[in-house]
Amino acid sequence: MIIKTFKQVEQFLALHIPKNSQQTFPGELGLKRAKHFLQLLGNPQEKIKVIHVAGTSGKGSTCYLISSLLISQGFKVGLHQSPHLLDVTERFQTNNQNISKEEFIFYLNKIIPYIAPLLTYFEILVGLAFYIFADKKVDYAVMETGLGGKYDGTNVVSRSDKLAVLTKIGLDHTNILGKTIEEIAFQKAMIINEKSQVISIKQEPGAEKVIRKVVGQKKAKVQFVSFPPPTGVEGRLRRELDPLLQGDDNTKQIINNLGLIGDYQKENAILALAAVNYLSNRDGFVINQKKIKKVLETANFPGRFDIKKINGKTIIFDGAHNPQKMEAFINSLIKKYPDKKFNFLLAFKKGKDYQNMLKIIISYAIVHKIIITSFLTENQDMINVSEDPKLVENAYMSSVRRGRVSRPLDVKIIPDLKNAWETILKYPEPIVVTGSLYLVGEIFRLINTTNTTNKQILPINKKTNKQIIK
Template identity: 30%
Template sequence: MTKLGHIFNELCSRTDYEQCRRPRAARFSLQSMTAMMSALGDPHLQVPAIHVAGSKGKGSVAYYLSWALQQSGKNVGLYTSPHLTDWRERVQINSEFASDDDLCVAMQAVLDVASDDATFFDLLTATAFQLFAQQQLDCMIIETGLGGRFDSTNVLQPLAAVITALELEHTDVLGDTLVEIAKEKGGVYKSNTQLWCAASIESEAKLVLHQIANSLGDELRIGPRGELTAPELPKFAASNRALAVAVLESLGGDYFVAAHLLRVAMLSDLNIPGRFELRYTSAGRAVVFDVAHSEQSLTETLRCFRAMFKDGERAVLMALRDDKDAESLGVALVEVADIDGYAESWYCCPAGSHPRSARADKIAPAFNAEVLTVVDFPEGDQPLLVTGSTYLVGALRNKTISSTDVQAIRS
C-alpha cells in the first residue's frame, strides 16, 4: 500500500456519517473543526472562497463556478462530496487530482492536530483547506456535505454563500419541513458575505433565508430562473448554470470575466460526471448517468431521458438509499407523461456496496421493476438511464466510455 493509502486509512477509521445514520443536526458541533483550523494557522481563511449549500444542484453549481474561474486563468481548488469512484475526486486543483505527495503532506498535518472525536468528513475537509492553502490558490469552491449550520465546511468566511434548490431530504437530521431545512442550510450565511439563494426555493423557506440575511445586516440575492436554457438538459441544470453566472457577475472584477466565459460556454465544455452524463458501453449501448435521488430531480431526469431517446424502447436502472420513500417516488415517476407511447423496462439493484443501500426486492414493486441481485447493466441494447444513487452511478460509470472516446474510436 502506498504512503497515501496508509494515511487515508487513518481517516477512514474515524466515524463516517456517509456510511451510517446521523444524529439530528442539533447534536453536531464545529468544535473539532475550529480547533484544527486554529492549530493549522487558519488555512481556511487564506484562500478566497465561495461556499455552496442546498438539497440539490450544489455539486453542479460548484463545478460550474470552478470551471469558469479556471477558464479565466485562476488556480482553483474544488471540494465536493461524495465521490463517484475515487475519493480524490473530492479534492481537486484545476480539475485534476492533487499529487499524492501534496495530499500526504496536507493529511499528515491535519492528523497531527486532530482530536479523537474528529470525523472522517472533518478530517477530509480540513485536508482540503490545508492543501489549498499550501498551494497558494487564487480561490476555492467549497460544497457542504450535509445541511449547513453544523457542516464541517462551515468555518469559512467566504466571498459568497450560495444555497441552491431545497427539498425534503435527510429529514431525520435536518428537519421535517422546508422551513426547518432552510434554517439549517441558512447557517452558511455570514456577515460581509454575498448571500445568494436559488429562485426556485419555496416562498416560506425563502422568507427564512431573508430573515437570516436581514439579521446579518445584508440583503438576500435571488438567482435567475434559468434563462440559460438547453432543451437536452434538465431544467434545473440551466437554473444551476444561471445561478453560478449571477454569483460571479455580482462579485465583479476578475470574477466577471469568469461569468462571461460560463455564460457563453458550449454544453460540451460543461460535462459534469454523473450529472445527466451520456456515456457508452463497449458494445455501443447508450447509458445516461444521473445522481438524482429526490422526487423532483428524478422526475425531471426521466423526462429529459425520454426526450433524448424518443424513438424505440428504453430502460431504467434504479437504486435507492434505505431512507428513501420508494412508494411515493414510484407514484411520482409513473405520473411523468410518456411522450412517445413506449414504456421503459425498469430494473432495481443494490446501490453498490453501500451499507445504507435499500434492498432491491423491497423497492422494486414501487416501480414495477425486475430485481437484479448484482450491480450490473441489465441485458439489452436499448438506451439505459442509471439513477437514484450516487453509489450506483459510481459503481457502473467506469464500465463505460465517454462520448468523446467513442468519436475518437470511430474516427
C-alpha cells in the same frame, strides 16, 4: 505515524468512518470539533476567499460550474465536493484537476499529528481541503456543504467576504434537517455570514421567506436569480444592474447552449454566472464573455445526465436521489428522448424516499424493463447501504394495485450489483442507471475494474448524440 501508500490512506480514513447516525451527524458538537481541528491547522480557511454552496439539489453542478467559470477567467481555483464517485482525490481539485495520490499522501502526513480519534472522515477531509487550498494559495476555494449548512463541517469560515450560494431547496434528509421546507431552508441559510453576500436561485415562497429573514438578521445582502429571467419592470431593473445576467439575449443564448442537459442545469448555470458576476464587481476583474460561453457549452459533470456508449449502447448515468431531482431528471430524459424506452437499473440509499422516486419513474411511458439491485460503499463519509430491493419491488406492486401504472412492467430483482449490470447490458434497449450517486459510482468502479478489452466506452457529445473519439 507516517503514511507511505494509498492503501494505508484508505485504511487510516476507514478508522474515522462513523459507525452510526449520531456519529455521522453530531450537530453542534461536530462543528465545534471541526473548528478546533482547523484552529490546530492554523485556520487555513481564513486565508483564502471562499464560495460556500448549500442547497438540496444542484450543489455539485453549481460548484463545478463556478469553478470552471473562474478558471476560464485566469484564476487558480480549489474545488471540494462530496461524495466522490471513484476516488477520494476527487474531493481536492485545483483548476478541476484531482490532486495526485502522491500529493494527497504528502498533505495528509502534514496534518496527521492534529487528527483526534473522534474526528470523522468528512471533518478530516474538509480540514485537509482548506489546508491544501491555503498552501497552494488558490485565488478562490469553492466548497460544497455535505449536509444542511448550520452544523456542516464546511461551515467554519468567519470572513465577511465569504460568498454564500444557495441552490434549489427541497425535502431531503428530513429526519435530520426538519420536516418542512422552512425548517430545511433555515439549516441551509445558516451558512450566511454577518454582513456578507448571498446569491440564491429563486426558491419556493416558504424557503425564500426564511432566507430573507436570516439575511436580515445577519445584516447581509441577497440576490435571487432565475432562468428564464424575469420580464417587465423587474427584468428591466435587473438588466440595468447586471447586464451579464438578467434578460440579456446573449446570456439566454449561452444558457440555452449549455453542455449540461436539463432545464434544472440552466438554473444551476445562471446561479453560477451570478456568483462570478458578483465576484467580478467586488474584486475588480473584467469578465471575458467568450471564455464564459466556451466553458458553458462544453460543460460535462460526471454522474449527472452523463451519457456514455458501451459497444454502441447508450447508457445514461444520473445520481438523482430525491423526488425533486428525480422529477427533474425524468422530465429532461423525456424531453431529450421523447420516443425512446429505457431499461432502468435502480438502487436507492437506505432512508431515502424511494417510494416517491419510483412513482415518478413508472408514471411515464419511458420504461421498458426495471432491474432493482443493491450497493454497499465503505469508502465514503459513512457506510452507505441501499434499500432492500424487495421493499422497492413492493412499492412498485403497491403502485400497480393503485392504478398508478398504465401497463404492467417487467420488474426483476437482482441483488448482486455485478450480476445486475451484466444482465442489463445483454438487453438491446438503452439503459438508465439512477437512484443514487453511490450506485453510479459503484457502476463506474465495475466498468473500470472489469476487463474491457472488447468493450468500447466513449463519452457522448450531448448536442449531437455522437461518440467523441479521443
